[in-house]
Amino acid sequence: MLDFDTCNEARLRRDPTYDGVFFTAVRTTGIYCRPVCPVKPPLTRNVSYFPSAAAAERAGYRPCLRCRPETAPFCPAWKGTRSTVERALKMIEEGALDHGSVEALALRLGIGSRHLSRLFLRHVGASPVQTALTLRIGRAKRLLDATDLPLTDIAFQSGFGSVRSFNAAFLRLYGRSPSQLRRPKTP
Structure with missing residues (x-):
């Protein structure tokens, strides 16, 4: 004070x-x-x-x-709907959408899923699902760069439900597979 x-x-x-x-x-x-x-x-x-x-x-x-x-x-109260979005972002970062649905997340926040999606578009500029995917890819990219973990382990540790969705997400975003993005280790 x-x-x-x-x-x-x-x-x-x-x-x-x-x-x-x-x-x-x-x-x-x-x-x-x-x-x-x-x-x-x-x-x-x-x-x-x-x-x-x-x-x-x-x-x-x-x-x-x-x-x-x-x-x-x-x-x-002053932050209004931004406060709800910040709480949702924190939950998404903690993995709320890795194995759960937008509906379940919205229920935890005490609002409807359509309203949550509208709030995300207004404050984040992307849907909750897209936001979760971006966070997953970011986690996976850090693990690819910093560890020697097998790709399967990286996929699941990053929050992907399957190796197939992991590979598809990387192909869509980077135009390359995760193995092509992995930096070769220098001897």
């Missing part, structure tokens, strides 16, 4: 670079705000600072209805 003087100066300047970094609680009103709140600044002797909206609420303050601090930058 920043020191009192830094927070106070940022609040008085309504500095947007501190929006979401700290929250101002006003003892005389029982309300907490963002540093960019447009209301008349309270007296410095009446304020205290918190590192999060949750911390201010835990101390008994309620959110300002004008600046809506619960939607400050870096909180899930």
Whole structure:
């Protein structure tokens, strides 16, 4: 947490670079705000600072209805649908689509699969399946370059369901088979 003087100066300047970094609680009103709140600044002797909206609420303050601090930058509500896509990307990176479906992933996120696909097109520019394939190919490419593992092992460790789909993905993307892309080891 920043020191009192830094927070106070940022609040008085309504500095947007501190929006979401700290929250101002006003003892005389029982309300907490963002540093960019447009209301008349309270007296410095009446304020205290918190590192999060949750911390201010835990101390008994309620959110300002004008600046809506619960939607400050870096909180899930502020990020909106991007937050859902980020959670989905993390799950995909962990292998959610290696052996599961988009429908199962969407269910884990609490949304429909069509909605998830629309969110991916808007925020990522590709479908969840294409995103998972790109991640799989990236993992496989790193293993091809860095290890001497057999291609079959690389295919399965990278998340491909079969060697055939592994080979087909490389042919489509690189125009070459995985064995042709493997760097020869120097003696």
